[in-house]
Amino acid sequence: MDRAGSVRDLASELLALKKSSGASFARLSEQTHYAKSSWERWVNGKQFPPRDAVESLARLCETDPAPLLALWDEEDARRTAPEPDEANEAGAPEAGDAPEGASGEAPAGPTGRRRRALWGALVLAVLLVAGAAAYGAVALTGSDEPSAAPRPKPAVKVAAVRTGCTLTGCEGRDPKKMNCGADAVTVRTGSIPKDLVIELRYSRACKAAWGRISFAQVGATVVVNNSDGAAQADVVHFDRDVYTPLIAAPDDGSVWACASLPKSGEPSCTGDFVPSREKAQQP
Incomplete structure (x- = not known):
């Protein structure tokens, strides 16, 4: 389909x-x-x-x-899912290529063993000559330093998280749809006795945050706010949990989440989170 x-x-x-x-x-x-x-x-x-x-x-x-x-x-x-062209970039083997030992040929006899022995002896001789030359070079210069600096190791590239938005471009959007959950962490928590749990979720890749409540009752509300005055909210319509749309979380701004029960006007909130102050703690 x-x-x-x-x-x-x-x-x-x-x-x-x-x-x-x-x-x-x-x-x-x-x-x-x-x-x-x-x-x-x-x-x-x-x-x-x-x-x-x-x-x-x-x-x-x-x-x-x-x-x-x-x-x-x-x-x-x-x-x-990735498109077929993207999936093929991983480097599938070309048609007709066969792994070693899969050609169907019979194992080499005494002639093959002699050839391998000769190649081994030749490689050993080359290594010995190269080692002697290196030792002579050190003796002539009077220095223990090698004649050439070692090549630097290639840097390991870390794949970046691909997201659908950043900062204010994320306002009001679903964190799952934008793939902001790929690197998300819970940075602040709170609760309303006895069971309701409040979480402030943050994505460094999206530079955005959202609020989530669990073990809540129908009608409970969760709101996420930032220091620029923006807010996003959602209500538990069924089951016992819900999360808000995204809100921008700039490095030097603060974000926090609050929740309230259906018949209570008193919200309970998490502490403020300022990304620039806690970058070292992020994964």
Whole structure:
């Protein structure tokens, strides 16, 4: 199945669910935190939907989300997989090449062993001559220093994390979709007694952060803020966890996350995180 086909198949399933529920795009927007224009694009196959949106629709229609999420996972893996040309860059063996010993020829007899012995003797002689020449050069110069400096070792290149955005370009976007989770770490934590856990997640590659809460109840809210006055939030609609969209986390700015329970106006927050002060602690 091609990529466009998978998107259309997923969209057709979403459309069938929407029709069976009788809900309008406006109603879907009211019941979730996604705009009705976004729902129109996803249901009609114009844009690939977030995983959370697919699960939200299944829950609202009181149907098992597992088949839809499996279809979503399959398409997401296909969308993020490298193109065939990129996969071939790893250096597959050329057609017709065969490993040593796979030519089908019989093992060499006494003649082969004699040739190997002669080559071994020749290589040993060359090494002895080279060693003697090097020793003579040192004796003539009167120095223990080698005649030539050793070649520097090649630098090891570390592959950079490929992300879909950085800084303010990440505002409001999904950290998973932007691949910001590839190098993300939890830099601050907090809690609301007894069980709710608050996390401030940070990606150095994206220069962005987001908030996440776990073991929460439906209606609990998580908000991520930065010192430039920007904020992103999300609410637990089902299950017990949720994370916010991304927010910019400049090196010299601060970011923090807060959470509150449905019937409580008192938020609980993590401490501030300033990336430039803690770079050495990042992986």
